Amino acid sequence: MSGDHDHSHPGGHAHTHDGQNAPSETALRVKALESLLVEKGLVDPSALDAIVDYYEHKVGPRNGARVVARAWVDPAYRTRLLTDATAAIAELGYSGAQGEYIVTVENTPATHNMVVCTLCSCYPWPILGLPPAWYKSPSYRSRSVIEPRAVLHEFGLDLADDVEVRVWDSTAEVRYLVLPERPPGTEALTEDQLAALVTRDAMIGTARVQAP
Amino acid sequence: MNSIHDMGGMHGLGPVVPETNEPVWHTSWESRVFAMNMALGAWRRWNIDAGRHVLERMPAADYLRASYYEKWLYGAFRKALQFGLITRAEAETGQPDPSAPTATPPLAAARVAEIMAAGRPTIRIVERPPAFAIGAAVRTRNIHPSTHTRLPRYARDKNGIVAARRGAHVFPDTNAQFQGENAQELYTVAFKARDLWGEAANPRDTVCIDLWEDYLAPA
Numbered sequence: 334m335s336g337d338h339d340h341s342h343p344g345g346h347a348h349t350h351d352g353q354n355a356p357s358e359t360a361l362r363v364k365a366l367e368s369l370l371v372e373k374g375l376v377d378p379s380a381l382d383a384i385v386d387y388y389e390h391k392v393g394p395r396n397g398a399r400v401v402a403r404a405w406v407d408p409a410y411r412t413r414l415l416t417d418a419t420a421a422i423a424e425l426g427y428s429g430a431q432g433e434y435i436v437t438v439e440n441t442p443a444t445h446n447m448v449v450c451t452l453c454s455c456y457p458w459p460i461l462g463l464p465p466a467w468y469k470s471p472s473y474r475s476r477s478v479i480e481p482r483a484v485l486h487e488f489g490l491d492l493a494d495d496v497e498v499r500v501w502d503s504t505a506e507v508r509y510l511v512l513p514e515r516p517p518g519t520e521a522l523t524e525d526q527l528a529a530l531v532t533r534d535a536m537i538g539t540a541r542v543q544a545p
Numbered sequence: 546m547n548s549i550h551d552m553g554g555m556h557g558l559g560p561v562v563p564e565t566n567e568p569v570w571h572t573s574w575e576s577r578v579f580a581m582n583m584a585l586g587a588w589r590r591w592n593i594d595a596g597r598h599v600l601e602r603m604p605a606a607d608y609l610r611a612s613y614y615e616k617w618l619y620g621a622f623r624k625a626l627q628f629g630l631i632t633r634a635e636a637e638t639g640q641p642d643p644s645a646p647t648a649t650p651p652l653a654a655a656r657v658a659e660i661m662a663a664g665r666p667t668i669r670i671v672e673r674p675p676a677f678a679i680g681a682a683v684r685t686r687n688i689h690p691s692t693h694t695r696l697p698r699y700a701r702d703k704n705g706i707v708a709a710r711r712g713a714h715v716f717p718d719t720n721a722q723f724q725g726e727n728a729q730e731l732y733t734v735a736f737k738a739r740d741l742w743g744e745a746a747n748p749r750d751t752v753c754i755d756l757w758e759d760y761l762a763p764a
Contacts, residue, residue, distance in 0.1 A: 479741075
């Protein structure tokens with residue numbers, strides 16, 4: 334089969350010129366590819382349905398929010414989350430593709446962490462789901478490492494000069510979860526109420542968690 | 546390779562534009578493209594590094610023009626073609642070669658959740674002990690391979706400090722070329738923002754990058 338390798342036609346059939354084209358043209362190309370793959374027996378359409386369902390309903394930032402809330406209310410869990418995040422997160426039932434090795438980085442009054450993937454779109458799927466478009470955008474990927482404070486400012490987050498900004502570029506298979514600071518005035522809230530406050534952006538590091 | 550995908554530190558790529566209440570997918574075709582990429586991966590004709598390298602070789606102007614899932618559509622076609630799952634004629638006509646036998650998909654719907662939850666570990670047991678201790682001063686190599694690497698351009702030939710050791714992971718540079726996993730210690734290296742970007746950077750700020758041992762030399 335390796336004889337079919339094609340290095341002579343870099344654009345290939347999938348050469349995309351459709352930044353300005355009608356989306357329906359792309360939709361038709363996608364449909365044509367799926368038909369071909371199904372007819373050849375390369376993919377099972379019901380497996381495609383199951384994958385879509387899994388990433389729409391089984392994973393997402395609510396998973397990560399549960400992890401964060403647990404860490405806020407349970408000091409022993411917090412310690413485990415900071416020492417072996419993959420195992421601590423698996424305790425809550427979250428694991429798998431693009432989360433095989435998770436590291437938690439903790440925001441404090443002195444240190445603010447934010448996560449990027451400058452080379453592609455690496456992101457901790459099991460706890461945050463699939464990344465938002467801005468995280469995968471050329472703008473965020475290019476700017477976060479060279480001017481993180483300007484990027485944070487655009488997210489409405491202004492940090493004092495004496496706060497260290499620590500940017501984590503996800504260049505390998507380690508995925509990063511930012512453990513945000515628990516907002517003041519939330520001592521009376523339950524774990525579920527706390528989880529409801531935790532946003533996706535706070536776990537990427539482009540926002541703080543706000544008190545209700 | 547020094548291609549458009551290696552974006553860290555570039556200027557001119559516009560503002561970051563978050564979308565309120567963004568859905569997982571904006572159209573149903575995006576979800577199908579995502580799922581097809583995952584399901585095709587189950588054939589194990591390529592690995593994650595070879596798959597990334599396919600997208601890195603997308604023509605640069607197209608890479609910038611395409612939306613995220615348009616890139617994935619390109620990737621699905623290119624990988625299926627390059628790694629022999631479909632032929633050029635099939636890609637161009639959309640019709641299966643009538644002489645080719647019908648295959649059995651390796652990924653069944655009933656196993657999707659289990660396989661996604663298992664992931665695909667990249668840590669390996671190796672004989673070679675890690676060369677650098679936590680706290681060691683290192684300098685990244687000044688390499689510019691035309692093939693796949695995960696040492697970003699902005700962090701080449703720079704001084705940093707080993708902040709953590711992550712175990713021996715499959716080495717993308719050789720794995721992407723199907724030249725062996727070559728597993729070796731992966732380090733998180735902390736760079737002062739000023740060592741990367743000069744005096745304009747805040748002196749307190751750092752950039753932490755995950756780097757394999759072969760990218761590093763003693764400082």
